[in-house]
Amino acid sequence: MLKGSTIDIVVIVVYFIAILGFGTWFGRYVTTTKDFFFGGQRFSWWLIAMSCIATVVGSYSFIKYSTAGFRYGFSATMSYTNDWFIVPLFVLGWLPIIYFSKVTSIPEYFERRFDKKTRIAGVVILLIYLTGYIGINLYTIGVAFNSMLGWDIMTTAIVISIICAVYMHAGGQTSVIMTDLAQSGILLIAGVVVFVLGINYIGGFDIFWKSLDSSFKLPFSNFNTPPRFSHVGIFWQDGLSNTAAFYFMNQGVIMRFMSVKSPREGKKAILMVVLVFMPLTAFAVSNAGWLGRSMVNLGMISQNVNPDHIFVEVANLIAVPGVFGFLMAALTAALMSTVDTLINAVSAITVNDIVKEVKPNQEDAYYLKWARLVAILAAGLGLAMVPIFEGFKSIYVAHGAFTAAITPPMIVTILLAAFWKRFNAPGAFATIVGGSIMIALSIKFTFLIAPFDHGVAIEGYKYMRALYGLVVCGAFGIITTYLTAAPPEKKTTGLVVDSIDAAKRAFKGTGEPNDHIKGKKATLTIHVENIEGVRVSQKIMDRLKANIGDIIYLADSRWWFGGLRSVKLVAGEPHSEQDRVVILSAASLEEGNLDPARLLRAEKII
Numbered sequence: 001m002l003k004g005s006t007i008d009i010v011v012i013v014v015y016f017i018a019i020l021g022f023g024t025w026f027g028r029y030v031t032t033t034k035d036f037f038f039g040g041q042r043f044s045w046w047l048i049a050m051s052c053i054a055t056v057v058g059s060y061s062f063i064k065y066s067t068a069g070f071r072y073g074f075s076a077t078m079s080y081t082n083d084w085f086i087v088p089l090f091v092l093g094w095l096p097i098i099y100f101s102k103v104t105s106i107p108e109y110f111e112r113r114f115d116k117k118t119r120i121a122g123v124v125i126l127l128i129y130l131t132g133y134i135g136i137n138l139y140t141i142g143v144a145f146n147s148m149l150g151w152d153i154m155t156t157a158i159v160i161s162i163i164c165a166v167y168m169h170a171g172g173q174t175s176v177i178m179t180d181l182a183q184s185g186i187l188l189i190a191g192v193v194v195f196v197l198g199i200n201y202i203g204g205f206d207i208f209w210k211s212l213d214s215s216f217k218l219p220f221s222n223f224n225t226p227p228r229f230s231h232v233g234i235f236w237q238d239g240l241s242n243t244a245a246f247y248f249m250n251q252g253v254i255m256r257f258m259s260v261k262s263p264r265e266g267k268k269a270i271l272m273v274v275l276v277f278m279p280l281t282a283f284a285v286s287n288a289g290w291l292g293r294s295m296v297n298l299g300m301i302s303q304n305v306n307p308d309h310i311f312v313e314v315a316n317l318i319a320v321p322g323v324f325g326f327l328m329a330a331l332t333a334a335l336m337s338t339v340d341t342l343i344n345a346v347s348a349i350t351v352n353d354i355v356k357e358v359k360p361n362q363e364d365a366y367y368l369k370w371a372r373l374v375a376i377l378a379a380g381l382g383l384a385m386v387p388i389f390e391g392f393k394s395i396y397v398a399h400g401a402f403t404a405a406i407t408p409p410m411i412v413t414i415l416l417a418a419f420w421k422r423f424n425a426p427g428a429f430a431t432i433v434g435g436s437i438m439i440a441l442s443i444k445f446t447f448l449i450a451p452f453d454h455g456v457a458i459e460g461y462k463y464m465r466a467l468y469g470l471v472v473c474g475a476f477g478i479i480t481t482y483l484t485a486a487p488p489e490k491k492t493t494g495l496v497v498d499s500i501d502a503a504k505r506a507f508k509g510t511g512e513p514n515d516h517i518k519g520k521k522a523t524l525t526i527h528v529e530n531i532e533g534v535r536v537s538q539k540i541m542d543r544l545k546a547n548i549g550d551i552i553y554l555a556d557s558r559w560w561f562g563g564l565r566s567v568k569l570v571a572g573e574p575h576s577e578q579d580r581v582v583i584l585s586a587a588s589l590e591e592g593n594l595d596p597a598r599l600l601r602a603e604k605i606i
Helices: 006-029 033-038 045-056 059-080 084-100 106-113 116-149 153-202 205-210 231-249 251-258 263-297 307-318 323-358 364-389 395-406 408-419 425-444 458-483 497-508 538-544 586-591
Strands: 522-528 551-556 566-570 581-584 600-604
Touching: 006 323, 045 153, 045 251, 045 263, 059 116, 059 231, 059 263, 059 307, 059 323, 059 395, 084 231, 084 251, 084 263, 084 408, 084 497, 106 116, 106 323, 106 408, 116 153, 116 231, 116 251, 116 307, 116 323, 116 364, 116 395, 116 408, 116 425, 153 205, 153 263, 153 307, 153 323, 153 364, 205 263, 231 251, 231 395, 231 408, 231 458, 251 263, 251 323, 263 307, 307 323, 323 364, 364 395, 395 408, 395 425, 395 458, 408 425, 408 458, 425 458, 522 538, 522 586, 538 600, 566 586
Parallel strands: 522 581
Antiparallel strands: 522 600, 551 566, 551 600
């Protein structure tokens, strides 16, 4: 049955047009592949944090977790509130390694840390992972629009993929980050709106609360039941494998954190994401399911409702014309904010790990052209995956089964590479290839998972395959490493956690790192001269705690730009002019999209 009114359809169409225009407009800030993939490494922590939320909340999130909330209650939030234990590994190890080593992709890191064949194996796994993720998001939005408008799932997926590909083609990472800033706000607001309107429709919070069974109100599911949503299954598949994949393996998220102006900003971003935004997100994406269960118990919704349609059913029931359109636009925002990131990631890997290897030493414009072309092709590859996910019983099972089967080899390889200096190339290759083969065999021969099943029924093996994969991959990596020679020093310097200082020196390229003491920021007026780098007065150098040769970050003083107008330059000899003057070239102003009539905010990076 058709959901919504003409006004709702108009709201959705207007949203499509607005976000398409918003995303393509930021293409004017993109002139190089560095801009296209990493946004020029200039953005502030709060912008990246908001963008990460828009990335982690895909269209599958509202549908998937509303469905889980409808079936299993408050325990549906488990998947979004278990990221905290990953933070130390990411903040103290992986983030500074990838940032200071200036890798453009995870496969590139594999070649520098190991060898060429490990890089190739990483490219294959990552492209499968990313295109599969695009596919499941396109499939989910197809399910939602099928429920709302009766549109064919594949037709919807095609329309949405075209919109995402168009603004990704124009603006790359900058378009992703800026559109996601808008979309993350829409997502969180939509979650709150659903709950407030739902409670009002039911008749108050007391009625809502009393209509739910006590088992529905528990924060965690039972240990190994039900098989499709047991605590142990969700922990190994979502809590460990999927969370580690999100922060360590997902090229789109890696590119987010490579876009910050400094690792210090990246640390602020991830703490904000994990401690504040993820709990809010868990509430936003799950509460329609809780409301739906209450409404079923109160006779407001049929007992025979399709759980995969519960978000749309609740939104249509509680919302007045126009508001329902806004909620469906939010669902679309969730899709687009995730798919644009994944498309950009596929483009980055294809260009940096395939095109540049086949056609080295070309002009940057050549690679930028390829990046934009691949952005369109990536959307097409995601579409090809949609029929595969249509074969699963539910979106939750489809997503869980996919990540459990794909992520363990890469997760184990990355963690061992970053935190174990002895880990070598044969061990890494055996982990990826041998682990992937064993996981593939477990799909046919499920008895392989039995020793790791923790008593779940065979239906839960789709999730427990994650634990099986982690153990098998770890065994391949550790045993092979100890049976072969230790890696040479050049394969670990700057690429493992105990040599981050070496990575910092290579990153800076002009002397010892100077990031132990954080100076204060300074607001300065611009003076243009034909010089290399940037010059400030000795007083400002002292305020910034900067030395000659340090990297200075200059940004438009209006904080709400979030680094969109900024540039990094090497500090030269202090000048003798007025203290509040900064001297830089016209070329640097153009590079940073800076207005010479505006004040600049200066701070030392390293």
